[in-house]
Each structure stands twice: as C-alpha cells, then as structure tokens.
Amino acid sequence: MQKWSENYRAYAQKKKLSREEPLSGKRGPHFLGTLLDENLAQFEQSIGANGDLAVREFQIARRYRAALVFLSSMTDQKGIQENILKPLMLWRENESGDNGGYEDSGDSVVSDSSASLENSLIDRLWNETIYINEGQKTSDLSLLFNLLTSGHVLLLLDRCGEALAFAMRQIEKRGIEQPQTEQVIRGAREGFIELLDTNLSLIRYRLQSPDLKIETGPVGQRTNSRVAVCYLNGIADPELVEEAMLRISKIDFDGIIDAGYIEQFIEDQPISPFPQVQNTERPDKAVAALLEGRVIIMVDGSSFALIVPALFDQFFQTVDDYSERFIIGSLVRIIRLVALLFSLFFPSLYVSVISYNPELLPTDFAVAISGGRAGVPFPAVLEVFIMEVSMEILREATIRLPQMIGGALSIVGVLVVGQAAVSAGLASPITVVIVALTTIGSFATPAYNAAIALRMLRFPLILLAGLFGLYGVMIGTILIINHLLYLESFGIPYLFTLVTGMRERLTDTVIRVPLWWMNRRPSHLHPVDATRLPDGETQSYIDGIFRTKERAHEQEAKNLNDPNRPRRR
Amino acid sequence: MNRKQKISTIQTALVVASTTFGVGVLSFPRVMAQTAGSGAPLMTVLGLVLALFGLWLVTTLGQRFRGQTIFDYGQALIGRWPASAVNLILFIFFTVSAALSSRQFGDVLSIVVFRRTPIEVSIILILLTTAFSCRRDIVKFSYIHIFYFPFIFVPYLVIMLVSLQKIDVLNLLPLTGNNSMKFIPGITESASLFLGSFIITILIPHMQKPKSAMKSSLFGIIISGGAYLVMIFSVLGIYGVEETKVLLYPTLELSRSISLGGGVLERFDALFIVIWFITVYTTLYSSYYLASYAFSRLFRFTDQRLTSSFLLPFMLAIALLPLNVFQTRSIVHHTEFTGLLLLTSYPLLLKLISLFRRKGGIHLE
Numbered sequence: 001m002q003k004w005s006e007n008y009r010a011y012a013q014k015k016k017l018s019r020e021e022p023l024s025g026k027r028g029p030h031f032l033g034t035l036l037d038e039n040l041a042q043f044e045q046s047i048g049a050n051g052d053l054a055v056r057e058f059q060i061a062r063r064y065r066a067a068l069v070f071l072s073s074m075t076d077q078k079g080i081q082e083n084i085l086k087p088l089m090l091w092r093e094n095e096s097g098d099n100g101g102y103e104d105s106g107d108s109v110v111s112d113s114s115a116s117l118e119n120s121l122i123d124r125l126w127n128e129t130i131y132i133n134e135g136q137k138t139s140d141l142s143l144l145f146n147l148l149t150s151g152h153v154l155l156l157l158d159r160c161g162e163a164l165a166f167a168m169r170q171i172e173k174r175g176i177e178q179p180q181t182e183q184v185i186r187g188a189r190e191g192f193i194e195l196l197d198t199n200l201s202l203i204r205y206r207l208q209s210p211d212l213k214i215e216t217g218p219v220g221q222r223t224n225s226r227v228a229v230c231y232l233n234g235i236a237d238p239e240l241v242e243e244a245m246l247r248i249s250k251i252d253f254d255g256i257i258d259a260g261y262i263e264q265f266i267e268d269q270p271i272s273p274f275p276q277v278q279n280t281e282r283p284d285k286a287v288a289a290l291l292e293g294r295v296i297i298m299v300d301g302s303s304f305a306l307i308v309p310a311l312f313d314q315f316f317q318t319v320d321d322y323s324e325r326f327i328i329g330s331l332v333r334i335i336r337l338v339a340l341l342f343s344l345f346f347p348s349l350y351v352s353v354i355s356y357n358p359e360l361l362p363t364d365f366a367v368a369i370s371g372g373r374a375g376v377p378f379p380a381v382l383e384v385f386i387m388e389v390s391m392e393i394l395r396e397a398t399i400r401l402p403q404m405i406g407g408a409l410s411i412v413g414v415l416v417v418g419q420a421a422v423s424a425g426l427a428s429p430i431t432v433v434i435v436a437l438t439t440i441g442s443f444a445t446p447a448y449n450a451a452i453a454l455r456m457l458r459f460p461l462i463l464l465a466g467l468f469g470l471y472g473v474m475i476g477t478i479l480i481i482n483h484l485l486y487l488e489s490f491g492i493p494y495l496f497t498l499v500t501g502m503r504e505r506l507t508d509t510v511i512r513v514p515l516w517w518m519n520r521r522p523s524h525l526h527p528v529d530a531t532r533l534p535d536g537e538t539q540s541y542i543d544g545i546f547r548t549k550e551r552a553h554e555q556e557a558k559n560l561n562d563p564n565r566p567r568r569r
Numbered sequence: 570m571n572r573k574q575k576i577s578t579i580q581t582a583l584v585v586a587s588t589t590f591g592v593g594v595l596s597f598p599r600v601m602a603q604t605a606g607s608g609a610p611l612m613t614v615l616g617l618v619l620a621l622f623g624l625w626l627v628t629t630l631g632q633r634f635r636g637q638t639i640f641d642y643g644q645a646l647i648g649r650w651p652a653s654a655v656n657l658i659l660f661i662f663f664t665v666s667a668a669l670s671s672r673q674f675g676d677v678l679s680i681v682v683f684r685r686t687p688i689e690v691s692i693i694l695i696l697l698t699t700a701f702s703c704r705r706d707i708v709k710f711s712y713i714h715i716f717y718f719p720f721i722f723v724p725y726l727v728i729m730l731v732s733l734q735k736i737d738v739l740n741l742l743p744l745t746g747n748n749s750m751k752f753i754p755g756i757t758e759s760a761s762l763f764l765g766s767f768i769i770t771i772l773i774p775h776m777q778k779p780k781s782a783m784k785s786s787l788f789g790i791i792i793s794g795g796a797y798l799v800m801i802f803s804v805l806g807i808y809g810v811e812e813t814k815v816l817l818y819p820t821l822e823l824s825r826s827i828s829l830g831g832g833v834l835e836r837f838d839a840l841f842i843v844i845w846f847i848t849v850y851t852t853l854y855s856s857y858y859l860a861s862y863a864f865s866r867l868f869r870f871t872d873q874r875l876t877s878s879f880l881l882p883f884m885l886a887i888a889l890l891p892l893n894v895f896q897t898r899s900i901v902h903h904t905e906f907t908g909l910l911l912l913t914s915y916p917l918l919l920k921l922i923s924l925f926r927r928k929g930g931i932h933l934e
Contacts, residue, residue, distance in 0.1 A: 356839075357839040359836045359839065360836060360839055360840065468683075468694070469682070470839060470840070470842075470843045471678070471682060471683075471691075471694075471842070471843065471846060473843075474843050474846045474847070475694055475695075475698050475846075478698055478702075478847070478850060479698060479701065481713075481716060481717075482701070482702045482713055485709060485712045485713050485716055486705060486709055493574070493709075493712065495712070495716070498716070499712050499715050499716055500577070500580065500712075500715070
C-alpha cells in the first residue's frame with residue numbers, strides 16, 4: 001500500500017534534483033560555509049538585501065555570533081520576537097555543566113573542534129531554548145533557500161556548517177465565506193479560501209479519520225506551489241491515487257497560479273469542450289467525494305479543489321440534493337437535466353421545425369408562429385443565431401461588471417432590448433421566448449463549466465438545423481453523444497453511469513434514492529471498501545416502512561440486543 | 570489506469586440487437602409481402618432460425634478460439650493464404666454492404682425529406698458521421714450501441730402499440746401463406762436482415778464472460794427479431810398483403826397514419842425519419858466497423874483507426890454506383906444473398922475443420 005507513494009516521492013525527488021542542478025550551480029556552493037559573514041552575504045546576494053529579506057544579528061550567551069534570516073513579508077514577526085529571539089538571548093550556557101570547561105578557550109581553539117562545538121551548540125539550542133513546534137536542521141543550501149522562501153526562519157551560527165529552520169509562516173488571509181459559485185439552500189455556508197492549510201483544516205474537521213491521507217509537494221518550477229492530494233486510505237482505489245500522483249508529478253510548468261492550471265495538465269482529453277475534472281469551492285462536497293472514493297487535489301493560492309475522476313452526471317448534482325428529501329432531490333435533478341437538454345436543443349429544434357417541418361406543429365400554433373414572424377427580415381436560423389449571440393454577450397457582460405451594475409444591465413438587456421427587438425421587427429416574440437428559455441435552462445445547471453460547454457455547443461447545432469433541419473440536429477447530436485461516450489476521466493468512461501452500471505444508474509444518477517439505500521459506494525471507482533452501510537441495514541429500513549409503529553419499536557429493541565446483528569467490519 | 574474494460578453479456582445482446590435492426594426496417598414488410606404473402610410472419614421466424622444457425626457457428630468458434638476473431642482463427646484453421654483470400658472477400662462484402670446501407674439511407678432521404686438536395690450530400694453526411702466514430706476501440710463501440718438502444722426500439726414499439734387497435738386479424742390469415750409463396754427468396758430475405766449479427770465475432774474477445782456469448786447473441790437476435798415480427802404483424806394487419814406490396818416504405822406509411830399527444834405531434838413521419846436515422850446509423854456503424862476491422866487485419870495494422878478514414882472515399886464511390894432506387898434494390902438483393910451464403914458457409918467450413926482436426930488430435934486452444 002505504501003509502495004506507490006514511495007514511488008512517487010522517489011520520482012519527484014529525482015526530477016527535482018535533475019532540474020535544480022544548474023540553478024544551484026549559479027548560486028555558488030552546495031552547502032553552507034562555516035563563516036557567518038560569508039553565509040549572510042550569500043543570502044543577501046541571492047535574495048536581494050533591500051527587499052523583504054531581514055537579517056537580525058545577535059549574540060548567544062554573549063559570545064557566539066548568530067543571525068536570524070527570514071522574509072519579513074511571510075513570517076510572524078511577533079512570534080519570532082517571543083519564541084525565538086527572546087529565549088535565545090536569555091539563554092545562559094552554564095545552565096548545563098558539561099560545557100563549562102570550554103569557556104576560556106573560546107577564540108584560540110583550532111577550527112575543527114570549534115566547529116563541532118558549534119554543532120553541538122545548535123542541537124542544544126534546539127533542545128533547550130526554542131519554543132517552536134516545527135523545525136529542521138540542514139546544511140543543504142538549496143533546501144535552505146526553499147525553506148526561506150516558503151516562510152521559514154533560519155538560524156545561522158558563526159563557525160557552524162549547519163542551520164536551523166523554523167516554521168514561522170504567517171500569511172494574510174481572508175475569512176471563510178460562503179462560496180459564491182455554488183450556492184445551496186440547505187448546506188454548510190463555508191467555502192474554501194486561498195490558503196491551503198486552512199482548506200485542509202476545513203476538510204480535516206469534517207472527516208475526523210486517521211484514514212484521511214494528505215500528500216503535499218511542490219509543483220511549478222518557479223512558483224513552487226504546494227499541491228495537496230487527499231484521499232481516504234482504504235476506500236480510494238490505490239491505482240487511482242497513484243495515477244493522480246503520477247500525473248501531478250509529471251507537471252513541469254513554471255508557475256501554477258490556480259487549480260485550473262493543474263486541471264489542464266492532468267485531464268485525459270484536452271481537445272474537448274467538456275470538463276473532465278470537477279472543481280468545487282465547498283468543503284462538504286469535497287468530503288462527500290472523498291467518501292465516495294474519489295481523490296481531491298488542492299493548490300495553495302486557489303480556492304477551488306479539484307475532484308477526480310469526474311463523470312458527466314456529477315455536473316448536475318448538488319450538495320442539497322442529498323440533504324433534502326429524496327423525492328424532492330430526485331425531481332429537482334430531473335428538472336436540471338431537462339433544463340440542460342433545453343439549453344442544448346431548444347433553439348436548433350425550433351429552427352428546424354420552423355424552416356423544414358412546420359407540419360409537426362398543430363395547425364393553429366403554426367399559424368400563430370408564422371403570424372409572429374411576419375415582419376422579420378431574416379430566415380429563422382439567422383434570427384435565432386443573432387438573438388442567441390446577443391444573449392451570450394449580455395451574459396458575459398454581466399459577469400464582468402460589479403454586482404450592482406450587473407443587475408441593472410441584465411434588466412435593461414433582457415427586458416428592454418428583447419421587447420424592443422420584437423416591436424422593431426428584428427425578432428419574432430416566439431424567438432425571444434425560445435432564447436430566454438435556453439438561457440435560463442443553462443443557468444439551472446449547477447456546474448458552470450459543464451453548462452457553458454453545452455451552451456456553446458448549441459451554436460453548431462443551430463447551424464446544422466438551418467442547413468439540414470431535424471436530420472442535421474440528429475447528426476450533431478450523434479456527434480456530441482459519441483464524443484461524450486468516447487471521453488474518459490482517469491480511465492473511467494464519462495457516461496459510465498448512464499450506459500452501464502445498473503446500480504449507480506438507479507440509486508444516484510438522475511434520481512437519488514434515500515441515503516440508507518445507497519449501501520455501496522459507486523463501483524466504477526473501484527473502492528477498496530465498498531460498504532457504506534452494513535448489509536442488513538437497508539433491508540431493515542425498507543421493512544420499517546411497512547411495519548406498524550408499535551411493532552417497529554419492539555423489533556428495533558430486539559435488533560439492538562441481538563448479538564448477531566450485522567455490523568460494519 | 571490500465572484496468573481493462575469489458576463488455577457484459579447484456580451489453581453484447583444489445584449491440585447485436587441494435588446492429589441487426591437496421592436499414593431494412595422501412596421496406597422490409599413490402600419485401601416479405603411480395604415473397605411470402607400472408608405467410609410473411611412465419612417466414613420471418615424461419616429466417617430468424619436460419620440466421621441463428623449462422624450465429625451459432627460464429628459464436629461457438631469464437632468461444633473455442635479465446636481472444637481471437639474469425640479473421641485470426643481462420644488462418645490457424647485453413648492456412649494463411651486461403652484464409653487471407655476469404656478475409657479479403659469478407660472485407661469486400663462488408664464494405665459493399667456498408668456502402669449500400671448508406672445508399673439506401675440516401676434514397677429514403679431524397680424521396681421523403683430532401684427532395685431537391687442531391688443524394689450525395691446525405692450520403693456523405695452519414696458516412697462522415699460514421700467514419701468519425703469508427704476511430705474507437707471495441708468497448709467504446711459497444712457503448713455507442715448501448716446508448717442508442719432505447720432510442721431505437723422504444724419509438725418503434727410505441728408506433729406499433731398505437732397502431733395495434735387498427736389491426737384487422739383477417740388480413741393476417743392464412744398464416745402459412747398462399748400457394749404463390751416463394752420459399753427460398755423469402756427465407757434468404759428474412760435471414761439476411763440478421764447478417765449484422767456477425768459483429769459478435771469481434772465482440773467475443775472483449776466480453777467479460779465469453780462463455781455466455783451464445784446467450785447474448787440469442788437474446789440480441791430475439792429482441793430485434795421480435796421487433797421485426799411485431800412490425801410485420803401490424804403492417805400486414807392494417808394494410809393487408811396486396812396493399813403492402815405496392816407501398817414503397819410501408820412502415821413509414823404506418824407512422825404517417827398515427828398521431829400522438831392529442832394533435833401536438835400531428836404528423837409523426839418527420840420525427841420517425843429522424844429516429845430511423847439512428848437505426849440506420851447503428852447498423853451502418855457496425856458494418857463500417859467490421860469492414861475497417863477486416864481491412865486492418867488483412868494488412869496487419871494494429872487497429873482500425875487509419876483504415877476507417879482510408880475507406881471513406883471507396884464507400885462513397887460504391888454508394889454512388891447504382892443509378893436509381895430499383896438498381897439499388899436489385900444490387901442489395903444480390904449482395905445480401907451472397908453475404909448470407911458467405912457468412913454461413915465459411916463459419917460452417919471452419920467449424921467442420923475444427924471439429925475434424927480436434928479428432929485428429931491437434932489441440933487448438
């Protein structure tokens with residue numbers, strides 16, 4: 001079980017070494033020198049003395065020269081004062097007896113024995129004085145540079161080849177707010193923020209299990225962004241975890257600014273409008289995904305977590321489907337699916353029926369439509385196309401504007417322009433209705449990236465409808481569906497739950513059954529432990545529906561006392 | 570992730586069903602009425618039995634030679650060169666039959682929907698759509714069939730159920746047909762409907778349980794055969810034998826005569842053609858896939874990606890060869906007959922040889 005992570009670490013380590021060879025060569029020697037002044041000069045030369053690099057020189061026990069090196073922008077200044085500087089300056093060497101004999105010989109001792117003295121001093125300082133939880137001792141200069149830039153405080157001693165690094169990172173962060181892109185009616189109001197540690201804590205406190213494993217490592221040659229891979233040991237498929245790790249460790253880009261960067265490097269099929277990795281701002285959603293056996297990827301500096309693998313049906317499911325009553329949740333899902341189909345097919349079907357097969361409509365309605373289209377100068381394709389494009393422009397404009405203006409703009413755009421277009425004879429009223437339904441339909445999809453993929457695909461469909469009518473729409477649909485059937489997300493077919501997998505299809509795809517019915521994790525994720533609920537429990541809940549109340553209580557009591565009651569392994 | 574995906578038994582059955590339920594749907598009742606009169610339903614059943622025999626041969630052979638298709642184990646049985654020759658003939662047959670399917674499709678389209686559009690356009694469109702999707706492995710191939718399965722069968726069943734009330738039982742009698750029944754053409758016509766079931770040979774190596782391949786091919790044939798049977802019952806029951814003979818596309822006429830949803834869909838035929846498009850697509854897809862697969866086997870390419878694109882111009886050329894609908898019909902007729910002969914006799918030969926050589930003591934597995 002441990003094997004893949006070792007593999008990955010060795011892989012990442014090897015890659016890192018081979019890459020850093022030329023860089024560290026530029027920076028001079030590999031290891032720390034013994035003279036404090038030379039070392040400090042090296043740091044100042046590499047980082048730049050007049051930036052945020054702070055060097056604080058002082059003396060320990062009034063005779064050992066020492067210096068603290070840190071980046072003032074990333075460290076906790078007060079903590080340094082209280083927990084490092086203060087104890088170091090107050091430290092007295094003679095508190096422990098065995099070093100007393102060396103007191104006089106200080107300056108005249110030959111250099112190698114003195115160096116060993118300083119080395120033992122550094123251990124003693126770490127053991128006796130410093131009030132920091134996390135720290136490490138090293139003499140590797142490139143590692144020290146990395147530690148320094150990630151917010152560690154370095155303690156350098158004169159005539160000592162090693163340095164101590166303390167974790168004193170403190171970054172300004174915003175508060176935890178409600179996620180903007182995934183609003184729910186019933187569910188947690190917490191969203192991820194940009195800081196990885198906070199995000200991990202948001203997941204950790206929801207999933208208080210030692211099985212939750214978090215693997216972090218730097219990605220990005222220049223940014224060295226921390227990327228965390230989270231999974232539940234004993235649930236997530238080891239092959240899946242390994243694959244995710246491998247794909248991440250292969251990334252050799254200069255900077256990872258957002259989780260979206262990672263997404264583009266790890267997805268299966270880049271040439272596709274459909275997202276193959278799900279992103280979320282919600283910790284509860286991430287935890288639910290972990291419990292299903294999926295893998296979460298997070299990047300420092302991005303408030304989005306990536307969920308892999310992501311299948312098509314995940315994109316129209318939300319968290320409150322699961323917390324609401326199951327009947328309502330299922331109905332809402334069906335409505336979302338209908339809305340999704342609306343947003344894709346409505347305009348093209350309208351165009352093809354109007355221009356090729358008006359006989360499909362009831363006669364009165366067909367007459368009404370053609371009456372409405374009487375003054376419109378364009379063919380139906382062009383009319384719908386123009387209106388759809390202007391709707392997309394309006395949508396894009398309202399996203400970029402501040403919220404206050406955005407609301408006003410959408411009212412002006414939709415109501416005024418729509419009404420004016422009809423009365424000016426640019427579009428027929430029914431076209432405006434169609435366009436409005438399409439747009440509303442696409443906003444009903446919870447996942448923005450999936451919704452926009454389908455929304456954009458309706459344009460080729462409109463063109464095909466204008467050229468070949470219903471037959472063209474059918475060709476376009478077949479091409480889209482075949483593409484969806486071809487896609488994979490981490491080796492799992494994108495439409496898996498719709499094509500195969502009878503149980504998934506029935507329990508948690510378009511409809512959602514009660515939670516106690518989902519007694520197994522999705523089998524396409526190949527979970528190690530597939531059991532969510534002990535085997536007999538589901539049946540007992542089903543039985544409970546049909547039992548009378550008094551008997552139910554008796555039965556329950558008997559069940560609880562029964563030693564043979566099936567339990568979770 | 571190297572977990573190999575496999576096809577389950579039910580999925581294989583669905584692929585066989587949606588492959589065999591194909592282009593012939595529109596004209597099939599007319600052809601049967603012409604050859605068998607009111608004995609058409611019975612003749613369909615007989616054809617089904619004949620088709621099942623061929624399918625049984627192919628399936629048992631595929632089960633014997635685990636992980637191989639007929640293109641591979643043919644070489645093991647009758648030698649490399651003879652088998653290559655037969656493979657070439659098979660390849661030509663599938664190419665021609667795919668091309669003719671697209672041609673029939675184009676004919677229907679230019680008669681019913683696009684009266685002024687040149688037939689080339691509709692043929693090119695469907696061939697392109699198919700060629701795009703041929704660049705897939707067999708598991709994805711089966712997924713496509715499985716996904717479209719309900720869209721193929723449910724609309725037909727709805728049409729048949731709606732039209733059931735109009736059936737006059739008298740039209741169906743006598744069940745055994747009149748004296749004018751032509752037995753051999755009738756049985757070949759109905760058996761050739763199920764030629765597509767040959768697809769099972771490339772499915773068996775990818776099945777989860779190759780042992781149940783027989784079950785799935787049986788199910789598949791029964792599903793599509795049942796649909797054909799229901800269809801011929803309702804068409805003959807409504808129109809009677811003599812009228813069916815003169816209708817070019819009886820099933821389409823049937824769909825014209827019904828209306829759904831209290832007049833919201835006043836005329837069903839435009840929608841029916843669209844649904845029929847999927848039916849044609851899945852059938853064409855199977856024969857195109859088989860053709861490009863045979864081609865790639867012939868020249869020992871690793872997969873059929875390249876060959877599927879390479880075949881496209883040839884398909885188009887063959888599809889445009891017939892001058893009119895009547896010529897197409899007679900060519901299709903001859904091709905189907907040849908195909909039936911080929912696809913039954915070759916597996917039979919292989920089966921006999923494998924049985925014989927097994928007795929001779931050569932262990933082939």
